[in-house]
Amino acid sequence: MIRQPKLINSLSPYVPGKPIETVVREYGLDPKDIAKLASNENPLGTPEKVKKALHEAIDRVHIYPDGGAFYLREKMGEKFNIDPEWIFFGNGAAEIIEMASKALLDVGETAFYSQYDFAMYKVATYASNHRGVEIPAAPGYRLDLDAFLKAIDDSTKIIYLSNPSNPTTTMISGEKLDSFVEQVPDDILIVIDEAYFEFVENRDYPNSMKYIQEQGRKNVIILRTFSKIYGLAGLRVGYAFAHPDLLFMLGKVRSPFNVNILAQVACTAAMDCDDHVRASVAHVKKEKAYVLKELDRIGLSYLAEEGNFIAVDTKRDIVPVFTEMQRRGVIIRPLHGYNMPHWFRMSFGHRPDNEKFIRVLEEVL
Numbered sequence: 001m002i003r004q005p006k007l008i009n010s011l012s013p014y015v016p017g018k019p020i021e022t023v024v025r026e027y028g029l030d031p032k033d034i035a036k037l038a039s040n041e042n043p044l045g046t047p048e049k050v051k052k053a054l055h056e057a058i059d060r061v062h063i064y065p066d067g068g069a070f071y072l073r074e075k076m077g078e079k080f081n082i083d084p085e086w087i088f089f090g091n092g093a094a095e096i097i098e099m100a101s102k103a104l105l106d107v108g109e110t111a112f113y114s115q116y117d118f119a120m121y122k123v124a125t126y127a128s129n130h131r132g133v134e135i136p137a138a139p140g141y142r143l144d145l146d147a148f149l150k151a152i153d154d155s156t157k158i159i160y161l162s163n164p165s166n167p168t169t170t171m172i173s174g175e176k177l178d179s180f181v182e183q184v185p186d187d188i189l190i191v192i193d194e195a196y197f198e199f200v201e202n203r204d205y206p207n208s209m210k211y212i213q214e215q216g217r218k219n220v221i222i223l224r225t226f227s228k229i230y231g232l233a234g235l236r237v238g239y240a241f242a243h244p245d246l247l248f249m250l251g252k253v254r255s256p257f258n259v260n261i262l263a264q265v266a267c268t269a270a271m272d273c274d275d276h277v278r279a280s281v282a283h284v285k286k287e288k289a290y291v292l293k294e295l296d297r298i299g300l301s302y303l304a305e306e307g308n309f310i311a312v313d314t315k316r317d318i319v320p321v322f323t324e325m326q327r328r329g330v331i332i333r334p335l336h337g338y339n340m341p342h343w344f345r346m347s348f349g350h351r352p353d354n355e356k357f358i359r360v361l362e363e364v365l
Helices: 020-027 048-060 070-080 093-104 120-127 145-151 174-183 209-213 244-251 261-270 274-298 318-327 351-364
Strands: 087-090 110-114 131-135 156-162 189-193 220-225 238-241 301-303 309-313 343-347
Touching: 020 318, 048 261, 070 087, 070 261, 087 093, 087 244, 093 120, 093 156, 093 189, 093 220, 093 238, 093 244, 110 120, 110 145, 120 131, 131 145, 145 174, 174 189, 209 220, 274 309, 274 351, 318 343, 318 351
Parallel strands: 110 131, 110 156, 156 189, 189 220
Antiparallel strands: 087 238, 220 238, 301 309, 309 343
């Protein structure tokens, strides 16, 4: 029997939100009767302009894509007012997280991530056969930046932060992040994961782009994604902003043609879909208010600081709750894998989906 490295053997496989197809197979439900609220997806779907671009590009899938995604980089450079050389793409933001661990962690070096923060930081670190350090969270499930700073030693190489944090919704303010970045040594990489930044309403949210655009820091990567706000989760495209010297290092471990031709076409078209972005943000704001009002009526506690999702405390073992809600056609994301055994995460569907969620949740509890 082939032996697996100890660090990797200690991992549990990453478990995403259950697909509708799986629930249909397991419970014999009609797909139309299922409310999938587990994966922070955009209920408004994909912009029409993107669908048209995909249709026109379908005859090109027999050829390899541009490995450097030239036209997409140029379009994004214009959109974000940044040199295209400072832009990097992954097959989802998770691939860029993996590339950071593979490209930068040397023997004996470690990566930091917060308790309750996005699970892929640990997975990527261990998968590259390096040790991760979980930094205890502050009260309220918040990232404790002071604890990160105190834990830094000669082995520290990467610090992962999601802002807002997934799955806890908590946000790091601009003042706190500015101070943190100033105090982290230049030879430690800070990965700022902003997958949900478009949904943030708090005006104290950091302007993280200044760390690379104005300050020219070579130890900061800003991660974002097309999956959420643009409704392109199925095409798997994440992107990063960073100094070209840093991106060159990541490029050494990038798989060839990691962003497919349809994904590049779709993302390029999405850059012109500001109306879809505004509509998506407005939808989340409206439906979030409805769901929180109903949760208050029921008497459940929750975390709902920023983002297109919330975390809810059921005060009981979440696994039976999750299973029974799924059997009744509502898919939520249990958080027992995050050592939050009574909690689940949910995003916001259309109003009928959210009404069904509330009804089924009350029935199950």
